[in-house]
Amino acid sequence: MRPSRAIPGLLAGLLAGLLGACGEGPRIEGSVSPLLDLRYERAEAQGTPDEVSVRFITPQGAGENTILKVTAKLENLPFAPGTPIDLTEPLGAPPSEVQRGEVSRSVLDEPVRGFPRIARGTLTFQKDLQPGTKVSGDFHVTFVQGTDVYSGRTLFGRFEATVP
Template sequence: MGRALVMAGLVGCGADNTLSGSAGELFPLEVSRVEVRRNAEALQVSYYRNTATDVDLVARLSVDTAGLNLEPGTRVNLAGPALNGHARATVVHLAAGEPARVFAPVEKGDLVLDEGGEPGQLTRGDFSLSFQKGEGYGAGRNLSGRFSAMAVDAGFGPEPVGAAPP
């Protein structure tokens, strides 16, 4: 009985990690796993798909959190610039053997966390956005997703080689 409950829990978590939208006309939106990374400046949700020979980055949503209080239940506007002038949100697709493709700017959209949001916390939520019409990859299309994963500390990379410990 315990094993059945664990398996049901794992299947339930997988159902939370989904992508949908007209971006699916450009590439498959199937998801095998999701990673959530967080540091003081950004939240990043990456959706991966295992293929027969490679792992594709189906979509990576990066949200610049400058000036935001990213708390569960708060609706975050993904369109336009953040306080520092960078785009509030960017989306990238990278299939094995192909160049990385950065989507057109976000025209409108939002993200809401259901829980978590900090490193070491189970982070669940959803987003929905549309890309500006005109030029650019995915222009005029939309993308929505649900995610559930343990957030890890994105940090700012390793210390320079030979650097003395603090």
């Protein structure tokens, strides 16, 4: 076979693969993505006097999977739309290991595994979390170095979330 005939077939296959990948829907990015499926269907933001969070969700039978949830405790911090919340800020007096931020995941038939402490990270909502509205925002997290499979890895993304 001549090389010139193989090239159009190769290009067509490559193009089909790229176009197919575009239709996967939204996903969370970062160096954790080769280890976990981070595609989601919708995002949901919630706020209480104690904490704010964004949750990335996919349906699972009659229920749902939380692909990723990023939470910020509001202890001694007034919520201010458009202002990044430092997820690494320690809460409590030393030697407290409690941080303002937390990352979690709850997926059916997947072992529960905690994420390491956050080395760097912020969570931002662009407006107040009023029920029945949509809010845009973003987050980024880098986990501390260590021996955990997620150590030193990153997660980040922009979102438009519904506030239930």
